[in-house]
Amino acid sequence: MQTNNSFSFHRLVLLFKRSLIINKKRFAIAISAFSGILFITLVWAQASVNFSNWGEHAYLSTFVSVFLSLGISYAAFSFPAFRSKEKSMTYLMLPASAAEKFVFELLSRIVAFIILMPLLFWVIANLEGALVHHYYPELINYQLSFGKSLTEATKDHEFNQVIFLIIQMVLFGFIAAFTGASHFSKSPLFKTLLTFSIIVISYILFSLFLVKAFDLLQGLSAGNKGMHFRGNTDMVIIVFKIGFTLTNLVLLAIAWFSLKEKEA
Amino acid sequence: MEFKNTKGIFLQIADNISEKVMEGKYPPGEKIPSVRDLATEMGVNPNTVMRTYSELQSRGIIDNKRGVGYYVSNEAIGIIRQWKRQEFFETDLPLIVKQTRILDISFEDLKPYFESILNSNPHENQ
Amino acid sequence: MIQIKDLHFAYPRQQALFNSLTADLRAGSITGLLGKNGAGKTSLLKLLTGLLHPVSGELSVMSHAPRKREVSFLNDVFMVPEEFYFPTISILDYLKAYTPFYPRFDLELLDRILVEFELGKERNLQRLSHGQKKKFLIAFALATRCRLLVLDEPTNGLDIPSKALFRKIIAGYLDEDQLVIISTHQVKDVENLIDKIIILDNGEIIFQHTIEEISQKVCFVSGTSKDVEGAIYCEAIPGGFRLMMPNGHAETEVDIELLFNAITNGYKIG
Numbered sequence: 001m002q003t004n005n006s007f008s009f010h011r012l013v014l015l016f017k018r019s020l021i022i023n024k025k026r027f028a029i030a031i032s033a034f035s036g037i038l039f040i041t042l043v044w045a046q047a048s049v050n051f052s053n054w055g056e057h058a059y060l061s062t063f064v065s066v067f068l069s070l071g072i073s074y075a076a077f078s079f080p081a082f083r084s085k086e087k088s089m090t091y092l093m094l095p096a097s098a099a100e101k102f103v104f105e106l107l108s109r110i111v112a113f114i115i116l117m118p119l120l121f122w123v124i125a126n127l128e129g130a131l132v133h134h135y136y137p138e139l140i141n142y143q144l145s146f147g148k149s150l151t152e153a154t155k156d157h158e159f160n161q162v163i164f165l166i167i168q169m170v171l172f173g174f175i176a177a178f179t180g181a182s183h184f185s186k187s188p189l190f191k192t193l194l195t196f197s198i199i200v201i202s203y204i205l206f207s208l209f210l211v212k213a214f215d216l217l218q219g220l221s222a223g224n225k226g227m228h229f230r231g232n233t234d235m236v237i238i239v240f241k242i243g244f245t246l247t248n249l250v251l252l253a254i255a256w257f258s259l260k261e262k263e264a
Numbered sequence: 265m266e267f268k269n270t271k272g273i274f275l276q277i278a279d280n281i282s283e284k285v286m287e288g289k290y291p292p293g294e295k296i297p298s299v300r301d302l303a304t305e306m307g308v309n310p311n312t313v314m315r316t317y318s319e320l321q322s323r324g325i326i327d328n329k330r331g332v333g334y335y336v337s338n339e340a341i342g343i344i345r346q347w348k349r350q351e352f353f354e355t356d357l358p359l360i361v362k363q364t365r366i367l368d369i370s371f372e373d374l375k376p377y378f379e380s381i382l383n384s385n386p387h388e389n390q
Numbered sequence: 391m392i393q394i395k396d397l398h399f400a401y402p403r404q405q406a407l408f409n410s411l412t413a414d415l416r417a418g419s420i421t422g423l424l425g426k427n428g429a430g431k432t433s434l435l436k437l438l439t440g441l442l443h444p445v446s447g448e449l450s451v452m453s454h455a456p457r458k459r460e461v462s463f464l465n466d467v468f469m470v471p472e473e474f475y476f477p478t479i480s481i482l483d484y485l486k487a488y489t490p491f492y493p494r495f496d497l498e499l500l501d502r503i504l505v506e507f508e509l510g511k512e513r514n515l516q517r518l519s520h521g522q523k524k525k526f527l528i529a530f531a532l533a534t535r536c537r538l539l540v541l542d543e544p545t546n547g548l549d550i551p552s553k554a555l556f557r558k559i560i561a562g563y564l565d566e567d568q569l570v571i572i573s574t575h576q577v578k579d580v581e582n583l584i585d586k587i588i589i590l591d592n593g594e595i596i597f598q599h600t601i602e603e604i605s606q607k608v609c610f611v612s613g614t615s616k617d618v619e620g621a622i623y624c625e626a627i628p629g630g631f632r633l634m635m636p637n638g639h640a641e642t643e644v645d646i647e648l649l650f651n652a653i654t655n656g657y658k659i660g
Contacts, residue, residue, distance in 0.1 A: 003462035003493075011461070011491070018487040022477045086475035089441055095465035095491040264441045270612070272605050272641035273582050304562025307554055309420055309585045315602065355640075 007103075011096045015104040018094075035124050038066070042128045051136040059125055059144045066121070068173060071113050076177035076189035078109040079259070083185060088264040098260045105182075105259075106252075110174045118146060162237055168244035172251075179251040182258040273308065274315040281320060282344045285336055292338045296326060323347060391417045391538065391569050392438065397447035399437060407433055408593045411447070415586075417537065418566045419600075422580055423573040424650055425590035431573040432472070434590060435540050438571070439469045452537060465492055468531045469540040476515035476523060484515055492534040500533035503559055507552065521547040528556065532563050539570045545579040557583045577646040587646065589653050597653045601644055607659045609637045610645040622659070623652035636660060 020027070045062070046054055077083075081091030091101075122144055129142030180192025271279070284290045296302075299317060303310040317334055320326045325340045337343075364374065397411035407430045415421060425431045436442040437449060440456030440463065449456060454463035476484070481504075489495045504511065507525040515523065524547050531539050545553050560570065560583060574580055587604070589597035599607075608622065616624045616631045623634040625648060632648050634657075653659075 003460075003465065005460045005462055008461075014490050017490075021483050021487040022479055025478075084475060086471070086473050089469070089471055090475065092441060092459065093439060093464055093467070093469060094488075095461050097461050098459065261443070263443060264436070270610065270642040273643055275641060276643075300562055304558050306582075307557030307561050308582045309561060309601075310564070311419070311585045312582065312601070 006097060007099045008097075012100050012104060015096055015100060016108070019104075019108060031120065034070075035120065038121065038124045039128050042125060043132060046132055046139060046142075051132060051139040053140055054129070055141040057149075060149050063118070063121055063125075067117060068170065070117065071110075071170075072173050072177045073189060074113055075109050075174045076181050076192060078105050078178045078181040082182070082262070083188075085264055088185075088262065092262060092264055098256075102256055102259055106178070109178060109181075110171075113174075122146065165237055165241045165244065168241060168248060172244050172248055175248050175251045175255075179255040179258070182255040274312050274319065277302070277306070277308065277313060277316040278319055281316070282325065282348070285325070285340050286344055290336050292336050292340050294336050295332075296334050296336060298333055391415055391452055393448065393450045395448040397437070397449055398445045399433065399442065400445055401433075406445075406593065411593075411595055413588065413595050413598060415569060415571070417569045419586050420560060420564070420570045420572065420580075420584050421586040421588060422577075422584035422646075423571055423588050423590065424575075424577070424646075425573075426654065429590045430593060431590055432542055435469065435542055435571065435573055438538070439467055439540055440464075441469075466536050467538040467540065468492075468534045468536040470524070470527050470531050470542060470544055472543045472546065474523070474527060476518075478514065478516040480514050481509065481511045481526065485511075488530075492536070494535035496533045496535050499535075499563060500529055503529040503532060503563070506555055506559065521549055521552065524548060525552060525556075528559070532559065535565070535568075537568050539568065541570065541572045543574055543576070544572060545574065545576050553579050577650070581646060587649070589650060591654050599659070604644050604649065604659065605637070605641040607637055608634050608649075609640070609642040610634055610648055611642065623648065623655070623657045625651065634659075 042062070045058070079091075081087040094101075096104075125144040126142075129139070129144065133139045133142050176196060177189065177192055180195065181188040184191040281290070281296065285292075290296050297305065299310050299313045302308075303313045306313075317326065317328075321328055321334075324337055324343050326334045327337045328334055364370075392413070392415040394411050394413040397408055398406060399408040399411075400406040411434070423431050423434070433442060437444055438451055438456060440459045443457040452463065452466060454460055456463065456467075479487070485497075485500070489497070504526070507522075507529060509518075509522060509526055509529070515526065518526065524544070528541070528544060531541070545556060548556060557580070560572075564570065572580055572584060584601065586600045587597065588595055611633050612627070612630055613633055614630045616626075616633070618624070618633055618635065621633045621635050625632050632645060634645070634648055634652050649659075
């Protein structure tokens with residue numbers, strides 16, 4: 001019997017089926033809870049402005065905060081099998097290649113969330129808006145349209161420029177959490193946050209140290225202020241774009257090797 | 265099935281099959297269980313049962329009909345009797361004789377007991 | 391089927407567990423892996439199944455390097471660990487989720503074993519007792535028809551009738567091309583079931599013989615005196631002594647416990 005050892009779409013489907021069979025109850029509960037809480041939160045928020053003018057921006061701020069916090073927490077519990085030794089053994093010995101398991105985790109934890117969560121949010125928000133509007137006709141602007149919101153937001157030229165950067169930054173949040181989950185077995189969210197805080201703080205301290213040690217501010221004040229990025233925000237954006245994209249790729253590579261070299 | 269005595273397992277199984285042949289449970293010409301079936305029944309390693317069957321086959325007690333299974337040979341009863349008698353004289357009897365010497369029992373002392381045991385269990389002595 | 395040569399393994403920041411393991415295991419056997427606590431039995435099983443990675447040396451299992459965890463390796467090896475986890479789903483759902491990963495899975499065989507173990511398929515796995523879960527996992531392992539089955543303390547937690555049933559099932563439902571490795575302290579549970587014994591001690595395989603070889607080389611007898619000429623090893627038992635002696639002419643039942651104690655105390659069977 002010839003077995004494809006690198007990647008088989010069929011086995012990827014099997015991984016999804018397996019996950020659905022095992023987690024169907026959990027998914028149903030999570031989706032109902034999310035919908036219910038979101039519904040109540042929106043009603044409560046609209047009640048606080050006496051069901052008067054509501055608008056996309058109000059939906060949008062709720063959406064962005066929920067999207068980021070939920071997305072990062074969900075991604076931080078990727079590779080759920082790695083939370084315990086017994087589960088890890090079963091998962092590592094499951095006859096699917098590392099590539100299939102990696103793609104499955106990435107799809108189910110990040111891609112599926114990015115697609116399904118806004119969809120669910122859209123459905124609940126519009127349903128809630130329409131329902132409240134039915135009883136309180138004074139509530140206007142209750143419809144949520146991501147397309148409209150996006151055109152609204154990107155009307156601003158500056159913002160249009162940084163949209164790719166923002167996507168990479170959001171992805172960074174998700175991927176960092178994902179990679180943390182592939183590496184840490186216990187409390188991955190906390191440990192990932194801690195690790196990145198330490199990295200960022202060390203970086204800042206190191207920069208400050210350089211500035212102090214080599215008296216860089218002195219040079220700047222001597223008339224060279226902003227020599228490299230002077231008046232050029234596009235340049236800054238490009239640097240950050242490249243920086244985040246590379247970081248994301250490196251983090252994915254780390255996650256891949258964590259999975260491949262995992263022992264139990 | 266419990267294996268109490270110290271004979272090797274494959275010999276214990278051979279004894280067991282031989283006994284069944286002598287008792288008429290497996291008459292000559294009859295098929296005996298396959299290696300796998302017997303291994304399952306007793307929870308014994310199939311390789312051990314295989315060894316038993318090789319031993320019985322080399323003694324001429326069973327025949328292997330290729331692809332069909334193992335059958336009790338026509339001469340099985342004679343062979344087993346011959347084999348067991350030899351085993352009795354070589355292994356069991358010396359132990360009894362040794363006991364009689366320790367307990368100072370003469371051949372004459374034994375005779376009445378021998379006969380009474382023989383008569384009380386006529387069905388076991390065939 | 392399994393070739394191990396000069397295998398070196400150590401856990402991170404610990405001294406070496408295996409310095410130079412060498413072994414050769416063939417298909418068509420039920421092999422018992424024995425060793426004292428901490429001798430590294432479970433670690434060796436994990437190395438064989440790719441859950442741990444050797445530091446150096448050769449390790450080939452069915453022509454695969456286990457550490458690569460290739461699909462063609464994983465779908466041909468199944469391990470029943472001592473501690474395991476089941477999701478909160480019914481046996482039926484579990485089968486739906488996991489059997490498609492094993493190309494040779496034999497549902498009919500599974501049904502037969504589940505009937506013998508008295509496990510209904512509609513039962514929820516989380517609501518089974520530890521022993522019942524273990525029986526299900528053993529049944530599943532056999533039904534995968536994987537060529538390598540690795541069982542770590544399989545009889546721990548099984549009730550008395552289940553232990554006999556376990557022996558019958560292992561003895562009865564294996565093919566010639568399969569190899570079963572059973573790591574255990576419960577030698578009575580696997581007596582007559584295993585046909586080969588491997589003893590692991592101080593990071594080395596100090597003994598590797600088939601039961602047939604052992605019973606041809608030595609015999610195990612009970613006696614009233616320990617001063618028997620030629621005796622290799624002897625232990626006191628109620629009412630006398632158990633002795634391991636060079637085999638004269640008749641084969642005796644192999645006393646695995648006595649053998650184990652003799653070997654780990656440095657005696658050789660010649």
